[in-house]
Amino acid sequence: xxxKAVVLLIDFVKDGWIQExxxxxxxxxxxxxxxxxxxxxxxxxxxALLGLGIYLVSPFDIIPDFIPGIGRIDDAIxxxxxxxxxxxxxxxxxxxxxxxxxxxxxxxxxxxxxxxxSFVPRRLRFIxxxxxxxxxxxxxx
Numbered sequence: 001x002x003x004k005a006v007v008l009l010i011d012f013v014k015d016g017w018i019q020e021x022x023x024x025x026x027x028x029x030x031x032x033x034x035x036x037x038x039x040x041x042x043x044x045x046x047x048a049l050l051g052l053g054i055y056l057v058s059p060f061d062i063i064p065d066f067i068p069g070i071g072r073i074d075d076a077i078x079x080x081x082x083x084x085x086x087x088x089x090x091x092x093x094x095x096x097x098x099x100x101x102x103x104x105x106x107x108x109x110x111x112x113x114x115x116x117x118s119f120v121p122r123r124l125r126f127i128x129x130x131x132x133x134x135x136x137x138x139x140x141x
Contacts, residue, residue: 024109027101027105031099032049036050041090049082080116081120084110084114
């Protein structure tokens with residue numbers, strides 16, 4: 001059986017992945033505020049989206065940005081884990097309603113985030129994503 005990561009890489013190369021990859025970040029940036037306004041997205045996931053935005057613009061980080069080489073790693077890990085947690089918990093139909101690119105690109109991004117996030121210890125994933133969604137669940141009651 002071929003690992004999922006290899007299949008994704010082969011598909012990226014065959015399907016004009018460079019252009020789609022370059023456009024993925026701006027499209028995700030446009031997707032976040034749309035999902036925040038969509039009432040079909042559970043409150044706990046909207047809280048995670050809001051937490052992601054606040055964390056990324058906040059001057060406070062787990063690892064200070066001024067440390068060369070590793071200063072941006074915490075931002076990348078948080079972004080990756082929240083992207084995984086959000087894209088894999090929101091209904092595909094809702095995501096596609098707001099996505100401005102090709103649907104296959106969003107599905108590949110979701111799969112890639114899931115694969116990479118699987119290498120992060122479960123406890124760290126819960127600390128970074130689970131606590132935010134648990135907070136949203138409490139406020140939804």
